[in-house]
Amino acid sequence: MTQREAIFPEGRHALYDIHGYTAAIRSGDLLFVSGQVGSREDGSPAAGFEAQVRQAFANLQATLKAAGCGWDDIIDVTTFHTDPENQLAAVLKVKDSIFTSKPYPNWTAVGVTWLAGFDFEIKVIARVPQAQTVS
Template sequence: MPPRQAIFPASRHALYDIHRYSAATRSGDLLFVSGQVGSRADGSPEPDFACQVRRAFANLRAVLAAAGCGLDDIVDVTTFHTDPARQIDTVLAVRAEEIGAPPYPNWTAIGVTWLAGFDFEIKVVARIPEQASAA
């Protein structure tokens, strides 16, 4: 098996360096994306919750694109929410805009008490398309 490969988007935000982690790790034809939050380029949270969720998805798209993937390549999603009961309608609305039509990926939502100043985080596993795997 080939060694794992760190993947970073071109618009790399400060959190990767501050907390010392890779945006994603490629292993074979799978991409394991670290939790993406609604951070600005300097690593600070987007203050409006809906905008924070949208920015988290934008950061996710950038990481996927860096590996030759898109949202359609996602097979498994885990989301983390600081106040699931109050946030779920907003998250589901943004998710519907972002994920699109069936078949949908697996999805697990988890309520948490802390996300380092953020209120939403999304972590995924994606399959890298064959044409991107050959690159």
């Protein structure tokens, strides 16, 4: 059986405990990151859509870092949008500032009607660099 290891970003562990889930699970050399929203440390949404997107990416980066990963380790991305037609330009602006070189990760965008008070969520699968894998 493959070992699973819970990964939590620094300073946000209590929020995950309150809601009963793990920020990410490392299994072998793969990292499965739960959906990250644009929440500040207290759990409240960042003000404005683009700020939520930037904060969601910042929260994702903190989770990746906790597992020894970075942007280049991401293989697959899924994003959730409450108004994709009107939000896509802002999301692409932030995304394009982070993923600047090929090959880009796979990407699936999904329109949804509810994200618990948020308007954007991002989840990823990443490969953990060789030196960081759990035996």
